[in-house]
Every structure is written in C-alpha cells, then in structure tokens.
Amino acid sequence: MNPTAAIIIIGNEILSGRTQDININYIARHLAIAGIKLKEARVIPDDPKVIIHTVNEIRAAVDYVFTTGGIGPTHDDITSDCIAEAFGVPNQIHPETFKLLEDYIGKENFNEARQRMAHLPLGATPIANPVSVAPGYVIGNVYVMAGVPQIMQAMLDNIIPTLRHGNPIVSKTWYAYHASEGKVAADLNDIQNQFPQTDIGSYPFYKNEKQNGVALVAKGQDQQAVEQAAKAVYELLIRMGYQPQEGEPL
Amino acid sequence: MNPTAAIIIIGNEILSGRTQDININYIARHLAIAGIKLKEARVIPDDPKVIIHTVNEIRAAVDYVFTTGGIGPTHDDITSDCIAEAFGVPNQIHPETFKLLEDYIGKENFNEARQRMAHLPLGATPIANPVSVAPGYVIGNVYVMAGVPQIMQAMLDNIIPTLRHGNPIVSKTWYAYHASEGKVAADLNDIQNQFPQTDIGSYPFYKNEKQNGVALVAKGQDQQAVEQAAKAVYELLIRMGYQPQEGEPL
Structure with a gap:
C-alpha cells in the first residue's frame, strides 16, 4: 500500500481571498511523484482551537501531514504554539536553531520576536530552510513548513527524500x-x-x-x-x- | 453576526496535482465582498463515502456550503448521487432541467450519459449555467456548482445576490x-x-x-x-x- 498524506494550509489570507494558494499544488505534484497518496487538503484560519483540532484529527488518519503557514516572528504566527499544544509538549527554545538564527541575524538584532522562530515544540527535528534560514520542523508525522511558496518548496525538497515512497502513479x-x-x-x-x-x-x-x-x-x-x-x-x-x-x- | 460559509472542492485532479485549483480564491473573494465569512475550504477525492461524510459534517457547521466539481455526464461525476444520499433523498430526473437540456442538446443526442445532468437530488432548485446550460443547484444550505472555473464563476455570480449578506470586510x-x-x-x-x-x-x-x-x-x-x-x-x-x-x- 502506498503511504497516505494530507495537507493543512493555515492562513486567513487564503480564506479572505487575498492570496491564491499555490502550495497545495506543489506539494500534491511532489507527493504523486513519490508515490504518496494525498487524501485531503484543508484550508483553515489562524484560530488556535481549529488548528489544534484539525492537526490532531488529521495526523491520526494519514501517514504524513504537511502544514504551511504561521511560523514567522509576528503576532499572527501561532502555528508552533498550536502544534505544541496538539502534541501536549512545550513550545520552547531549540538551542541549535537559536544559535543558527543568532549567528545569521546578529546578536544585536536577534530580538524577542525573531527568537520566536527559534522555538520548536519539544521533540521536533528542524527542517533546513536554505532561503531565509528559520527552519521548519517535523514532529511525529507532522511536517511544519513556511507559507511563503519559495521557502515551503525548499523545505519540501528537503523532506521528500526522507519519506517512505510508494509505487509512483x-x-x-x-x-x-x-x-x-x-x-x-x-x-x-x-x-x-x-x-x-x-x-x-x-x-x-x-x-x-x-x-x-x-x-x-x-x-x-x-x-x-x-x-x-x-x-x-x-x-x-x-x-x-x-x-x-x-x-x-x- | 456575518453569515459563515465553507467550500468543498471535489476532485481527484486537484489532489493528484494535475490541476491548480483557482475556485477557492474566486469564491473567497466574492464571499468577502458580500460580508460572508469563509471558515474553511476542503479538497476531497471522488470517493462517495468521503463526499457524503464531508457534506453532512460541514453543512451542519456553517450557514452556506459551496461545492465544486463532479456534476458532468461521465462515470467519475458522482457528486449529485452523493449529495442526494447525504440529504437522504433520491437523485432523480428534474423535469424542467430535462426539457432545458433536451432542447439545447437535441433529442437525438440527449443520451443516457447526458441525461445524468438532468438528475437533481429531490428538493433541489437549479442554478442557471449561462456557459454550458447544465445547471448547478441548491439543496438546503448546499450550493452545488461545476468544477470548470468559467462555469463555476457564472453559477456563483447567480448565487451571490440570493445569499444573506453581512457587513463587508x-x-x-x-x-x-x-x-x-x-x-x-x-x-x-x-x-x-x-x-x-x-x-x-x-x-x-x-x-x-x-x-x-x-x-x-x-x-x-x-x-x-x-x-x-x-x-x-x-x-x-x-x-x-x-x-x-x-x-x-x-
């Protein structure tokens, strides 16, 4: 049996019509090549209850979950807090990521907001971001990626080889x-x-x-x-x- | 309180990556103008169980549900059968629609496959399709539209004025x-x-x-x-x- 997957697009900007999503299609095409069956994609708002509920419902139903959006430094970037809560773990400073970002941004500019991007849910493994450094991560079977397409694509390219592949369609x-x-x-x-x-x-x-x-x-x-x-x-x-x-x- | 809405995109072609969806964005923008809050969008496969379950889950949660896809004449067009089952009604010939299509297509060409497009769930009201005649329809709070963007857009333009509008965002x-x-x-x-x-x-x-x-x-x-x-x-x-x-x- 080919592995199964689902996508959760987190972002008010898609639901308001401001932004045309292109992440579902990119992920879908790359999963198809890897022989991974995409069973569902959901677009949900920046609402903690909805995010936590959706992540927990979907991660129980498929082999791989991919989320995009909400992992930046601003007040509306709430994905990591929600993923941590969904997994029942703290969202805390990840020392390697902290060091990586501090070196890249410079100690004097590495303010509290930017330090939010160095917080990962406990137990998460970073996913490299060759575009703008702040990483995505995987925790359990949930792959948490940026919403900006160019960054998401670079992260997904790093993820795909680590997944179990099925028979290509x-x-x-x-x-x-x-x-x-x-x-x-x-x-x-x-x-x-x-x-x-x-x-x-x-x-x-x-x-x-x-x-x-x-x-x-x-x-x-x-x-x-x-x-x-x-x-x-x-x-x-x-x-x-x-x-x-x-x-x-x- | 502004009315709420959700979108269900029915189509293997979106989940396989074949097709870049542009229907969510069109619907989202027009709902925003009408002051209707889009709470969620889901992309689901051409799978009767999933369609029926999703329609019933979502129509209970929001004021308006919009579906796209699966209302054509071919074997993979299963939306109307599923909507009928979700509502517990038969999917049967709708006489006005039958006449409309028979006149448009011509009696000699109005074959069994094309007659599928004249079947609506019992109690549904047709939504005019100025592009290719075969209508969408509304049943309860569920608006069933074509998947082809130009046709979907024409149907939605007919639907929007009939909805309760909220305060514009x-x-x-x-x-x-x-x-x-x-x-x-x-x-x-x-x-x-x-x-x-x-x-x-x-x-x-x-x-x-x-x-x-x-x-x-x-x-x-x-x-x-x-x-x-x-x-x-x-x-x-x-x-x-x-x-x-x-x-x-x-």
Whole structure:
C-alpha cells in the first residue's frame, strides 16, 4: 500500500481571498511523484482551537501531514504554539536553531520576536530552510513548513527524500478540442470497467467558445494497464471524430 | 453576526496535482465582498463515502456550503448521487432541467450519459449555467456548482445576490520592499492590541533576493478602525526606515 498524506494550509489570507494558494499544488505534484497518496487538503484560519483540532484529527488518519503557514516572528504566527499544544509538549527554545538564527541575524538584532522562530515544540527535528534560514520542523508525522511558496518548496525538497515512497502513479492524458463529455461518456465508462485498476478521469476545459474540449486521463500504478487504457481512450476519441492530442490542454 | 460559509472542492485532479485549483480564491473573494465569512475550504477525492461524510459534517457547521466539481455526464461525476444520499433523498430526473437540456442538446443526442445532468437530488432548485446550460443547484444550505472555473464563476455570480449578506470586510494594505517581519513584529503586536476589532496580518513575500519584503494588512468591519490601524502601520514602516507602498506587492 502506498503511504497516505494530507495537507493543512493555515492562513486567513487564503480564506479572505487575498492570496491564491499555490502550495497545495506543489506539494500534491511532489507527493504523486513519490508515490504518496494525498487524501485531503484543508484550508483553515489562524484560530488556535481549529488548528489544534484539525492537526490532531488529521495526523491520526494519514501517514504524513504537511502544514504551511504561521511560523514567522509576528503576532499572527501561532502555528508552533498550536502544534505544541496538539502534541501536549512545550513550545520552547531549540538551542541549535537559536544559535543558527543568532549567528545569521546578529546578536544585536536577534530580538524577542525573531527568537520566536527559534522555538520548536519539544521533540521536533528542524527542517533546513536554505532561503531565509528559520527552519521548519517535523514532529511525529507532522511536517511544519513556511507559507511563503519559495521557502515551503525548499523545505519540501528537503523532506521528500526522507519519506517512505510508494509505487509512483503514472498517468497518460489525451485531449481533444470540441470534444463533448456527453458523447464519450458511455464508452469511457466501458473503458473504466475494462481497466478497473486504472482511474479514468474526464476533465472538460473551457477557455472560450473556441478553446474548449475534454481531457481524458488514465492513471494508476500499473504502467502497462495505463498505456492500454490510454490507447483505448485515444481510439475512442478517433472513433467519435475528434483529433486527440497527447498531454495537457491549453 | 456575518453569515459563515465553507467550500468543498471535489476532485481527484486537484489532489493528484494535475490541476491548480483557482475556485477557492474566486469564491473567497466574492464571499468577502458580500460580508460572508469563509471558515474553511476542503479538497476531497471522488470517493462517495468521503463526499457524503464531508457534506453532512460541514453543512451542519456553517450557514452556506459551496461545492465544486463532479456534476458532468461521465462515470467519475458522482457528486449529485452523493449529495442526494447525504440529504437522504433520491437523485432523480428534474423535469424542467430535462426539457432545458433536451432542447439545447437535441433529442437525438440527449443520451443516457447526458441525461445524468438532468438528475437533481429531490428538493433541489437549479442554478442557471449561462456557459454550458447544465445547471448547478441548491439543496438546503448546499450550493452545488461545476468544477470548470468559467462555469463555476457564472453559477456563483447567480448565487451571490440570493445569499444573506453581512457587513463587508474592508482592508487596507501597506507593503515595503526589504522590510523584515522580525524588525516590525513587536510594534505590530502593539498596533494589534490597540485595534482589537481589526485583524492585523503580516505576510512576507519573496520573489528573489531583490524582490522581497513584507505586506501588512489591516482588516475588519469597522472602516474607521481599519483606516486608523493602517495609518499606524504606515508610520511604523516609516519609523523603521522602509518605503511603504499602498496595495499588494508584486
């Protein structure tokens, strides 16, 4: 069985619409390559009760939990306090991280706010941050990362090799402009039934009246079955009079 | 009290990393303008048990639930069956919708797959789809919309005027290149304490070594308090030697 994962995006700025999240997609793509099944992603507010409850609910349900956001020096960075409370441990100075940040920032500028970033829940192991030094960390099966995409990405790149990998999910996509889901649906269902170990997905796209159509994706762990299902999808599109193109549309 | 809302994004394609979701952000921005507080967004797979459980959990917790995805004609479009089961009603032909689609598609092409889009959970009211006709619908406090962004947006535009609106959330943002969160954090905390009815958010941004800094957002229902808090934020940035600019960075 492939390992499972969930994402918790912590941030009022996503829920208010201020910020378009791009962290879910980056994490999702890298988990898929590692053969780790992403079962859920949640966006939750900067609310201690909600954060603590969500972390405890989700860490019991999957192999790996990834959080982003709320580990900076300002008053609205409350993730570490909440993670500590979720695990029932103190959020306290982590001496190595303290030294690392003090050396980087300079003793005279390493004020109380910045020292918050040197506090980790007891038992956490830091995750290196090559962009701006202040680390993320892992405690239990929870990986706590920054919200700024460039920093989160660098942290995740450090995390991925340490995880148990599963069988990679391979996929093959054919799309066709002006194809109609309703026209291919019955035959597509037959293909799904013919290849039960492969997930057949149908994704209409619509950019404008001229640039629209359907992308059909065959996906699974069995490369040969995916190839065969994709061939059947291709032939279906040809049979219906469309011009299949390989890969993703637009 | 402002009404509350939650979003459920139904779609394997988001969790596999195939598709970058942009529906959460669109819905979030339009809810904010309507003074409706978005409390949570979840991305879940095309799994009937998960969909049914999530819909029932969330519709009990907020005033309005918005789902996207899974209402097309193909075998992987299972949202309506699940919504019906969540509400304990049949998913059956909705005569008006049947007629609408039959007229649009043409009797000879209105096959079994396409007729799936004319099935609504009993008691649902259709939501018009000016892009591709097949409607979304509302049942109880659950608004079921398409996953294709252009269609979802058109449906949401029809929904928003029918909702109970709250006091709009106003916000004002100052940002400064090269500003450091750690340098402003203590004073920013003071500003937050001085304006408890206003949310003060600090959002570092990092595009590259030269284009980085912090955006400081004052947000709330009381316009005057927001303006005053934003003025204090501006003065803080000046005091620290930064060059504040109004609005969002990058």
